[in-house]
Each structure stands twice: as structure tokens, then as C-alpha cells.
Amino acid sequence: MDDERHRAPEGQRAGGGRALALLVALLLAVAAFIGFRGELPDWSSSGADSSAPALLEPLPALDPVAVAHAVEPALVNINASSRPFGVAAAGTGIVLTADGQVLTSHHVVKGAEIVTVTDVGNGTVYDAKVLGYDAGADIALLELTGATDLTIARIGSSAELRVREKVLAIGNAGGAGGIPTSIQGSITDLNSTIVALNSSDLTRKPLTGMVEIAAPVTAGQSGGALADPGGTVVGVITAASGGNAREVGHSPNGYAVPIDTAMRVVGQIRSGTPTESVHIGPTATLGVLISDAKPSGARIDVALYGLPAYAAGLIEGDVITSIDGRDITSAKALRAAINVHTPDDTVALGILDADGAQRTVTVVLALGTPN
DSSP states (O other), X not given: OOOGGGOOOTTOOOOOSSOOOOEEEEEEEOOTTTTTTTTSOBOSOOSSOTTXXXXXXXXXXXXXXXXXXXXXXXXXXXXXXXXXXXXXXXXXXXXXXXXXXXXXXXXXXXXXXEEEEEEXXXXXXXXXXXXXXXXXTTEEEEXXXXXXXXXXXXXXXXXXXXXXXXXXXXXXXXXXXXXXXEEEEEEEXXXXXXXXXXXXXXXXXXXXXXXXXXXXXXXXXXXXXXXXXXXXXXXXXXXXXXXXHHHTTOOOOEEEEEHHHHXXXXXXXXXXXXXXXXXXXXXXXXXXXXXXXXXXXXXXXXXOXXXXXXXXXOOTTOEEEEETTEEOOSHHHHHHHHHTOOTTOEEEEEEEOTTSOEEEXXXXXXXXXXX
């Protein structure tokens, strides 16, 4: 998803400087019938009188103070850092289990070597490790070391959300820590598509199926809770419309991953079975900067010193054409293939060099950072 001007090592990205990890929505694609999605009466036949439509129940009122009071104790503040630059990102997490499983946005921990988490409820600071993530869905699952008796969030369902329903976005606004900031808004779309910019490493990615809310979500609230009037979590805050939207006169919007989508990723991670989209456990890296080769394959632009590809003698211009006998047609395909591996796995790479000679190289993957 990275353009060639911003390539980074497969499996490895480190954020530079103290930059809050906010995905800024650049392009907004709004669905048809906006304002009416989920609001149309049911014209199907039911009961004795089939001539009258069945009307939906009125939208519930939201008490922002009561909802915030219910949700805040189950949130944590997250700081992620990478050497040698220090803090790379700040965000929010949602506590899923009393012993420290925490749901957050993938981009909050992307490229992080060190993740620390502060419990909003009791102020305790924990070290955290990334259990797994789905970069495409922007969801990650953390585990806090030594955590016990944490307050657990009440997880709802996003299936019954309706346009115009009031919700509350709660998170670590500005990355300053302390008590989370709550922002009330109305749902304006249930299936938004955006192209998002990660402000810490300037990479872009498309996000689909987003819940859009009319609320000025800000940096640091990523990974926080989108809560319904009953105080249950119905989404994971992931993005906000940025300066471009304001410049053209649009009101600021926030975007959240529906909780049903997020919990499907969590279930996949807990199952221990990786896929090409869901990575489980420590991240493996080959240690290369890559681009698409022509007509096919992943071209090595740089083999980073001290990492597996360099140690195996791979150089600029070599093209990776297969991994463990499976064809590699692009840089994206190589990243997906590495995604199902863990550090210390041994892989066989098919290599085509600049002179057209083919060979097979055996490489032991190293420990990387969440890509």
C-alpha cells in the first residue's frame, strides 16, 4: 500500500520522532441514500394487517456523561516507541479480558519495538506485546504483562446500528494520557470507504466498511471506543477527516471499524491460525526494501545490513520469484507470504539475478516490528 517514494522493509516499519498515530481520511466515498440507511420502514407482510408498514423503534437518547462513566474504566492509554527515535505513536485501547487482552488500532503499534499501556481505571503501567494484527482492517490485539482484575468493556454488536443514531467517541485525545476525552456525534453512514494517511510514517491505505460519525475525532483517540447509548462498544475509532475536509467547508467526521469486524479479527488471532491478512505472534522480517518487478516478482531495492537477506548474499536488483515453491508475483505477494511466518522460520527463496540466472537461497527470518 506504500508508494515507491515511501518504501519500507517488508515486515518492518519504524515511526520517527514523536508523532501521534492518527489516520487522516483523505478521500470520502459516501453511500447512496445517505441519511436513510437503516431508516426505511419494513414493507414485508406480517400480522393480520399487511397494508401498514412496520415502523422502526425511535432512536434511543444518549446521556454522554453516563456512557463515558460506563466505558472509561475499560480503556487504556497506549504509547509505542522504536529505537533510536523514542516515542512513535500514542493511542487508546479497549480491555477485552481481565488478564490483559486489549483491542486497538493496528496503526497505533505499527513499527513499534516497545509498547507500554496505562490503565485508565487504576493508573498502572504495563508492558505489552502484540499478539496479532490485521493491517488491512486496522485492528490489533495486545497482551499486557502481569495484568489482573482489569475492568472489561461491554462489547455490543454493530449489526443493528442505524444512521442518525447518537454515539460517543471516547479516547486519548492528543495522546496526552489521563482521563479520555468523549465526543458525541451522530452516525452518518454505515459503510464508508476512505483512503487514510498514517501521519507517523506517511503511508496510505484504503479502509472499507467504516462507520462514519459527525464528530471531530482527534489524534490519540485511535483504538478508542465508539459507544452506543447503552454504554456498549460498537466500534473501534480509527480515523478522522483532516485539514482538507475543513478547507472545502465540510464538517469534521470520525470513522470507526465496526465492532463485529474487529471481533472477527480478534477471534482469528485467538485461534492461533494465521492468514495472509491476519498475522499472529512476533513479526518476521527478511530485511529488504522491495518494489514490483517487471514482468513479475518482488525486486530487492536494498538488502539491509545485518538482516537475513543481506546475510544470504542477496543484493539490489535480485528478484524474488518464489517462496517455499509458491510463486511470488509482486511486492505485495511477498509481504503476504512472509506475514504467515514467525521469526526463526526457514524459507526457501527463488531468486532471479540481473543476468537472468536462477537459484534457490535458504534464509532464516529475523525478528521485525509489526508491519
